[in-house]
Amino acid sequence: MSKEEGFNRAGEVYTAPAVANETVFAVSKTGTLTALAAADGSVEWQANVEPGIYVPPAVDDEHVVVAAGNARTMAFNATTGDRLWMFETGVSKGAPVIIGDHVLATGANTGVHMLDAATGDRVRHWSAENVGSQPVVAAGRLFYLGWNVSDIFVVE
Structure with missing residues (x-):
């Protein structure tokens, strides 16, 4: 398998793929989430998301989570591609x-x-403006890069 073959099966992408359990997950420019077998690049499953996804998906053993387009975050079963839930976030500039x-x-x-992660129900919310990156958590604090500024913000 050449490098082009695997990614051609996923379509053209804006963002890096993510990997879990020998499966590569990629989101195409046209809004298709594709699970590819790492060993040979074969398509394991595909699911419709939304076009215009510019951040990589988050993955673990059970979930693939995508910041889908301009309004929502969606989660899929990592093995089957079945959609598990969708949550309205508004415009998102950060990866889940x-x-x-x-x-x-x-x-x-x-x-x-x-x-x-199982239901998509919100369990906590931090009110923050201009969130422009994926958040990280350290020492019980939430850190993120501001959108259109070069500052790191901290939320207790």
Whole structure:
């Protein structure tokens, strides 16, 4: 398999792929989430998301989470590609993050949402403006890069 073969099966992409359990997950420019076998590049499954995804998906053993286009975060079963849930975030400039049983999803003007990874229910919310990156958590604090500025913001 050449490098082109595997990615051609996923279509043209704006963002880097993500990997879990010997499966490569890629989102095409036209809005298709594709699971590719790492060993040979064969398509394991595909699911429709939305066009215009500019951040990589978050993956773990069970979930693939995509910041889908301009308004929502969507989660899929990593093995089957079945959609598990969808949460309205507003415009998102940051990649989702899976932390244990939770997903951190961003909205540029709605803040950071902590969602239950299994159900998509919001369990916590940090009100924050201009969220422009995927959030990270350290020492019980939430850190993110501001949108259109070069500052790191910290939320307690």
